[in-house]
Amino acid sequence: MRIAVLHGPNLRLLGRREPQVYGTDTLGDIDARIGDEAASLEVEVESFQSNHEGDLLDFIDEASARVDGFLVNPGALTHTSVALRDALLGVSLPFVEVHLSNTAAREPFRHRSYLSDAAVGVVFGFGAYSYLLGLRGLVAHLREHPDEP
Ligand code: CA2
Numbered sequence: 001m002r003i004a005v006l007h008g009p010n011l012r013l014l015g016r017r018e019p020q021v022y023g024t025d026t027l028g029d030i031d032a033r034i035g036d037e038a039a040s041l042e043v044e045v046e047s048f049q050s051n052h053e054g055d056l057l058d059f060i061d062e063a064s065a066r067v068d069g070f071l072v073n074p075g076a077l078t079h080t081s082v083a084l085r086d087a088l089l090g091v092s093l094p095f096v097e098v099h100l101s102n103t104a105a106r107e108p109f110r111h112r113s114y115l116s117d118a119a120v121g122v123v124f125g126f127g128a129y130s131y132l133l134g135l136r137g138l139v140a141h142l143r144e145h146p147d148e149p
Contacts (some may be wrong), residue, residue, distance in 0.1 A: 001042075001043040001044070001143075002043065002046070003038065003043055003044070003069055003135065003138060003139070004045070004059075004063040004069075004071070005045055005071045006047075006071070006073070006074070007049035007050075008049075008073060008075030009050070010076070022127075023100060025127070034132065041136065041139050053081060056077070057084065057087040060090075061090075067093065069094040071134050072096070074115060078113045079109055079113065084115065085115055085118065088115065094138065094142065095115075096120050096134040097113065097121075098123045098130040100124075100126075100127050100128065103125075120137065120141045
């Protein structure tokens with residue numbers, strides 16, 4: 001089983017700015033923790049970050065040929081991007097949405113997600129651990145429902 005991990009705009013700043021909101025782990029630290037979790041679950045992962053919406057859409061299309069599902073932190077595109085939603089629904093693969101922060105406890109504009117209703121599940125508010133919980137949930141879903149998007 002192979003999972004693509006998608007990090008949206010500005011997530012490469014992790015660990016360097018706003019540690020009170022997003023924690024002190026860098027994106028490299030988070031990817032390493034995801035890699036360890038994936039190894040323990042006996043699945044393969046690949047990770048991609050971009051600040052460019054179109055590059056994220058292209059990656060989803062290309063990666064869909066080789067992966068079984070997506071673990072996605074869309075960053076601010078969560079709250080704005082119909083295109084990202086269309087790309088994920090278009091490839092008909094299951095995805096889990098994750099966020100470091102508790103978006104429900106933040107500004108009202110972060111309460112709306114264009115992805116949540118189409119996701120297998122959503123994990124938010126646990127910092128880097130949101131990704132690990134999301135990965136576990138996605139792998140469990142894929143193992144229990146191998147033929148379903
Ligand atoms: O909590 C999350 O994971 C978010 O997806 C992070 C996004 C934010 O727009 C979403 O509402 C919630 C922001 C990602 C930018 O990350 C930064 C990290 C350090 C410093 C500045 C931005």
